[in-house]
Amino acid sequence: MICTQKKGTTFFIFLIVGFFIGMAAEWLGVHTGLLFGNYIYGNNLGPLWYGVPIIIGVNWIMLVIISGSIAERLKTHWLLKAFLGTLLMLALDVLIEPVAVQSDYWVWSGEIPLSNFLGWALIAFVIQILYFSMKLGEQNKVATVLYFIQIVFFSILNIVL
Template identity: 45%
Template structure:
């Protein structure tokens, strides 16, 4: 016969250490990005740290979604749709230049399918989710929240672009980032953000603002030193 007193016995211990989860996750995020920053800028072997980019992205997503509340069917569907839309918009973009402009992906982001790294779909999911959670904290109409979140994505992309070109994430024909890139980002992001606002799942995640801030500071600091 199972001991029904075991769970209540350990519940206070779990509650005691639960409050350390967020500070620990933030610390891990900061440490990994700080190591990446040092490695790419000062180690003398930036290629080695470039190859660790997929691991860093996977770690960030693992931490982020471990703080998501209630893994409902609606949330899983949302995650699959955003991953697919993000990935295939990049496939169309790479092969036609229609959505974002004329660009190609390098080797730093790992395994590619149809010339696009699979992790790009995960990156779209992470950014849509993080900025959606942040904007959802504000008292705005749902369309306003969606537009703000899409703008936050474009702001982050603005700081990512120079770093991406310098470290073989992707490159633009002629070395110039076209305005169509930001317009395309905003358009796709807005559609996905409006879906985020209307989808029926929990939109609370304590780690989301820290993920956005750490990513922003990481690319901003590297961009300043390039």
């Protein structure tokens, strides 16, 4: 997916800044309960960096790129594209959350709170704005396929788990 993206300094700056925005948001969430609610990560997502699995920062970037690629198809202002990309990410998060809890990716102190989805939308929108304001949006068939594979995958897991 990254191989099909525009290369250049701007793209790599986006990768680094987007990764750290995602990681900082998750750190804040894990250590304070702000943004998402009270949760901790389980042991199934690999090495932690200050209590947050490194793969989570990568996942924020991947989801922004694939949802932004789909949103790029709209012939409209980039802010509307960022908003659509956010909605696409949020739709995927709704499917991921129950599976993640069942798979010990993370554990909530109770039910999955509404604040999780609101916080998720906020951080997703911030990174989407970064993505589109840096003029990185491009249509990418691989990204679109990857998004829909994830939709199908997590939908099936929600049924069988």
